[in-house]
Amino acid sequence: MIWVAWRQHRTLMLWGAVAVAAMTLFLIPTGIGMSHFFTSSGLARCLSTVGADCGDLGQQFDSRYSGYAFLVPLFLMAPVLFGMFFGAPLIAREMDGGTYRLAWTQGVSRPRWLSTKLAVVIGSALVGAIALALLVTWWSRPLITNGASRFRPGIFDLRGVVPIAYTIFAVMLGVAIGTLIKKTLPAVGVTLVAFAGVRVGIELFLRQHYMTAKTLTQSLISSKGPPGAGAADWIIRENTIDRLGHIVSSGRGPDFGYLAARCPALAAAGPFPKFATAVPGQADPFAACVQHLGLRDMIVYQPASRFWTFQWIEFGIFIALAIGLAVFTVWRTKRLS
Amino acid sequence: MNALEASGLSKRYGKHWALENCAFELPSGSIAGLVGPNGAGKTTLLHIAVGLLEPTRGSLRILGERPGAAQVLPRVGFVAQDTPLYKGFKVSEMISFGAHMNVGFDMEFARSRIARLEIPPDQKAGSLSGGQRAQVGLALALAKRPEILLLDEPLASLDPLARREFLQTLMEGVADTGVTVVLSSHLLTDLERVCDHMMVLARGRFRLIGDTADIIKTHKVLIGPKERVGSISGVSNVLHQSTTDRQATLLVRTDGPIIDPSWMVNQVSLEDVVLAYLDSRSTSADAVPDLHAVEEVAR
Amino acid sequence: MIEFRLESRSGIAPYLQIVQQVKHALRLGMLRTGDQLPTVKEVVGSIAINPNTVLKAYRELEHEGLVEGRPGVGTFVLKGLDGPPPQAHAALRRSLLRWIRTAIDAGLDYDSVEALFDSTFRESAEEEIA
Numbered sequence: 001m002i003w004v005a006w007r008q009h010r011t012l013m014l015w016g017a018v019a020v021a022a023m024t025l026f027l028i029p030t031g032i033g034m035s036h037f038f039t040s041s042g043l044a045r046c047l048s049t050v051g052a053d054c055g056d057l058g059q060q061f062d063s064r065y066s067g068y069a070f071l072v073p074l075f076l077m078a079p080v081l082f083g084m085f086f087g088a089p090l091i092a093r094e095m096d097g098g099t100y101r102l103a104w105t106q107g108v109s110r111p112r113w114l115s116t117k118l119a120v121v122i123g124s125a126l127v128g129a130i131a132l133a134l135l136v137t138w139w140s141r142p143l144i145t146n147g148a149s150r151f152r153p154g155i156f157d158l159r160g161v162v163p164i165a166y167t168i169f170a171v172m173l174g175v176a177i178g179t180l181i182k183k184t185l186p187a188v189g190v191t192l193v194a195f196a197g198v199r200v201g202i203e204l205f206l207r208q209h210y211m212t213a214k215t216l217t218q219s220l221i222s223s224k225g226p227p228g229a230g231a232a233d234w235i236i237r238e239n240t241i242d243r244l245g246h247i248v249s250s251g252r253g254p255d256f257g258y259l260a261a262r263c264p265a266l267a268a269a270g271p272f273p274k275f276a277t278a279v280p281g282q283a284d285p286f287a288a289c290v291q292h293l294g295l296r297d298m299i300v301y302q303p304a305s306r307f308w309t310f311q312w313i314e315f316g317i318f319i320a321l322a323i324g325l326a327v328f329t330v331w332r333t334k335r336l337s
Numbered sequence: 338m339n340a341l342e343a344s345g346l347s348k349r350y351g352k353h354w355a356l357e358n359c360a361f362e363l364p365s366g367s368i369a370g371l372v373g374p375n376g377a378g379k380t381t382l383l384h385i386a387v388g389l390l391e392p393t394r395g396s397l398r399i400l401g402e403r404p405g406a407a408q409v410l411p412r413v414g415f416v417a418q419d420t421p422l423y424k425g426f427k428v429s430e431m432i433s434f435g436a437h438m439n440v441g442f443d444m445e446f447a448r449s450r451i452a453r454l455e456i457p458p459d460q461k462a463g464s465l466s467g468g469q470r471a472q473v474g475l476a477l478a479l480a481k482r483p484e485i486l487l488l489d490e491p492l493a494s495l496d497p498l499a500r501r502e503f504l505q506t507l508m509e510g511v512a513d514t515g516v517t518v519v520l521s522s523h524l525l526t527d528l529e530r531v532c533d534h535m536m537v538l539a540r541g542r543f544r545l546i547g548d549t550a551d552i553i554k555t556h557k558v559l560i561g562p563k564e565r566v567g568s569i570s571g572v573s574n575v576l577h578q579s580t581t582d583r584q585a586t587l588l589v590r591t592d593g594p595i596i597d598p599s600w601m602v603n604q605v606s607l608e609d610v611v612l613a614y615l616d617s618r619s620t621s622a623d624a625v626p627d628l629h630a631v632e633e634v635a636r
Numbered sequence: 637m638i639e640f641r642l643e644s645r646s647g648i649a650p651y652l653q654i655v656q657q658v659k660h661a662l663r664l665g666m667l668r669t670g671d672q673l674p675t676v677k678e679v680v681g682s683i684a685i686n687p688n689t690v691l692k693a694y695r696e697l698e699h700e701g702l703v704e705g706r707p708g709v710g711t712f713v714l715k716g717l718d719g720p721p722p723q724a725h726a727a728l729r730r731s732l733l734r735w736i737r738t739a740i741d742a743g744l745d746y747d748s749v750e751a752l753f754d755s756t757f758r759e760s761a762e763e764e765i766a
Binding site for chain 3: 366368501504505506507508509511512513524529530531532533550553589602603604606
C-alpha cells in the first residue's frame with residue numbers, strides 16, 4: 001500500500017523536491033554573501049559590543065539587502081502551497097476521476113488507504129518544510145541580529161517550529177476540503193482561501209493573547225529605546241496616555257493639535273519634531289507641555305524571552321487543528337459515495 | 338449459500354428513488370445478467386453490493402456479509418463502468434497496484450492473461466483501447482481470486498470482437514474457479530448465451546427475476562383470433578397484447594400446456610420476454626414473478 | 637478436435653445443441669471411441685457460453701452412456717453411434733408424408749403444420765432428457 005501511495009504521488013513529490021532545491025540554490029549563496037558582509041563590515045562586532053551605536057553600519061547593511069524583502073511573502077506561501085498541491089487533490093482527484101471506484105473496492109479498507117496516503121504525503125511535505133525552515137532561519141540570522149524582530153508577525157512565521165505546524169495543518173486542511181468539494185480545482189482554490197483565513201485570524205487576533213501582554217509606561221522624552229521594550233520584543237501597540245491613564249493618541253507621542261489646545265506657549269511656538277532634544281539654556285516648550293500634562297508613553301508588548309513559548313503554543317494550536325481535521329477526514333471518507 | 342441476497346432494498350437521492358423495495362436471492366455459482374434501460378438503477382445496486390453506497394432502507398448481503406466490510410472486500414471482484422484505471426500507471430504497474438492492495442493476489446495469473454491478450458505491459462493505462470482496458474480491469478479483478486465478480490456494463494463501449502473476447506475470458510475464469518458473476522448491461526444479446534439467471538430492473542424496481550431456461554420455457558407467444566382473447570387454459574398472465582381487426586398476438590406466461598386449438602403457440606426469445614416485462618403497465622412490486630424452482634418465502 | 641456452434645435463435649436449448657453436435661460427430665465418425673472431448677474451459681474460451689451449459693451437455697451424454705468423465709483428466713468417448721439403417725430413412729419419410737397429408741386434409745395450412753411439428757418435436761426431445 002505504501003508503494004501505491006508513493007507511485008501515485010511520485011510526480012508531485014518530485015516537483016516539490018525541485019522547488020525546494022531551487023530555493024536552496026538561491027538561499028545558500030546569498031546567505032553566505034550576507035553573512036560574510038555582516039562580519040566584514042564590522043556590523044557583527046559592533047552589535048555584540050554593549051552600548052555601541054551601530055546605527056550607521058546597520059543602515060548600510062539594511063540598504064544593501066533591502067531587496068530581499070520580496071522573499072518574505074514567498075516563504076510565507078510555502079505551507080499553503082503544500083496544502084494546495086499535496087493535500088487538496090489527495091481525495092478530490094479520486095472522486096473527480098472516478099478512480100475511487102477502483103481504490104475502495106480492493107482489499108484495503110478506506111481508513112487504512114487514507115492513513116497510508118496521508119502518512120506518505122504529509123511525511124514528504126514535512127521533509128520539505130523542515131528543510132526550508134532550517135534554511136530560512138540560518139539565512140535570516142544577520143538580518144535578525146541587526147534589529148528585525150524575530151517576534152514580529154511575518155518573521156515569527158518563518159522561523160522556529162511554526163512553519164512545520166502550518167505545513168501539516170495546510171495539507172490536512174486541503175485533504176479535508178477535498179472530501180467536501182469533490183472536484184480538484186475548486187478544492188485547491190478553497191484550500192487557499194480557508195488557510196489564509198485561519199492564519200490571518202490567528203495571527204492578528206489570537207496570537208497576542210497566548211500570554212497576558214506586559215505593559216510598560218515611560219517618559220516621552222528620551223533618546224533611544226528604553227531597556228524595557230526593545231527591538232527584539234514584539235510591540236503589540238504603543239499609545240500616549242495622560243495623567244489619569246486615558247489613551248490620548250496612538251503611536252509614540254501626542255498630536256500637535258492636542259498639545260496646542262492645552263499649552264498656549266506651545267501653540268505660539270508652532271509645530272515641531274516630537275522628540276526635540278532640549279537645547280541647553282532654552283526652555284523646550286514641547287517638554288514643558290508634556291510634563292505639565294503628565295503625558296507618558298505606554299507600550300503593550302510581549303518580551304523577547306517569550307519567543308519560544310509562543311512558538312510552541314502556536315505549534316500546538318495548528319497541530320491540534322490538524323488532528324481534528326484528520327479525525328473529520330477519516331470519518332467523512334468512510335461515508336463518501 | 339446465496340452469493341447475493343437483498344430484502345426491501347431501497348436507495349433515495351433527494352426526492353428520487355433510484356431503487357425501490359428490491360428483493361432477490363442469487364445462488365452461488367450463477368452467472369446473472371442485470372438488465373435494464375439506462376437509469377434503471379443497475380449501477381446503484383452494484384455500488385451498494387460493493388460498499389460504495391449505503392442503502393436508504395432495507396439490506397443487502399454479499400457472501401453473507403455486510404458490503405464493504407473488511408472481511409468480504411478481498412473476496413469480491415468489481416469492475417466499475419468504463420473500467421477506471423490510473424491513467425499514468427503502466428499496465429505492469431496496475432498489476433503491482435493489484436498485488437499491493439490485495440493479499441492473495443495472483444500476479445502470475447494477471448501477467449499471463451495480459452500477455453496472452455497481447456497487451457504491452459509497458460503501455461500507459463490511459464492510452465489503452467476500450468477493449469484492452471476492459472480486459473485489464475477483468476484480469477485485475479479475476480487475479481484477486483474472488484468468490485463473486487460484479488461487472489458494471491463491461492461490454493458497453495466495446496466493439497463486437499472485443500465483446501466476444503471479453504466474454505471468452507470471463508467464461509474461462511468461471512470454468513476455472515466457479516466464481517459467481519453478476520454483469521449488468523442494457524444489451525440483451527450478449528447476456529443470453531452466457532447468463533443462467535436474469536434480473537430485469539426498470540425505474541428502480543425489479544420486473545423479472547429467475548433462471549433463464551425457466552423463463553424461456555414458461556413464456557410463449559400465442560397468435561389467434563381476436564374474439565378468443567379471454568381466459569385461456571394454461572395461461573397465467575398476459576404480458577403483452579397487440580391486436581389487429583381480426584387477430585391478436587399475445588405474449589403470455591404459462592402455468593401449464595396450451596391445448597386450445599385456436600391458438601398457435603410459438604417459442605419466445607429471451608429478448609421478447611424481457612422487453613415485455615420492461616414495458617409492463619404493472620408497476621406494483623408484488624407483480625414480479627419469481628421463477629425460481631424453490632418456493633419463495635413471503636417477505 | 638471438435639468445435640461447437642451455438643445457434644441462439646434456434647429455440648433449442650443450448651445444452652441440447654451441444655449434445656446433438658456431439659452425437660452428429662459420433663455418427664459421422666469425426667469423434668471415435670477413446671477421443672477426448674474439449675474441456676469445458678476450452679469450449680467456453682472459444683464460444684463464449686455459460687460453462688454450466690457444457691457441463692450439463694456432457695452429463696447428459698454420460699447419462700446416455702456415450703461418454704465417460706474421468707476426474708482430473710477429461711471427458712472421453714465410450715462408444716460410437718451408428719446411423720439408422722438406410723431402409724429406416726425411406727420408411728420414415730413415407731410415414732411423415734402421410735402424416736402431413738392427413739394434417740392438410742384436416743384443414744391446417746402449411747405454416748400451422750410446421751408450427752405443430754416444431755412444438756411437438758421440441759416437447760418430445762426435452763421429455764426424453766428429463
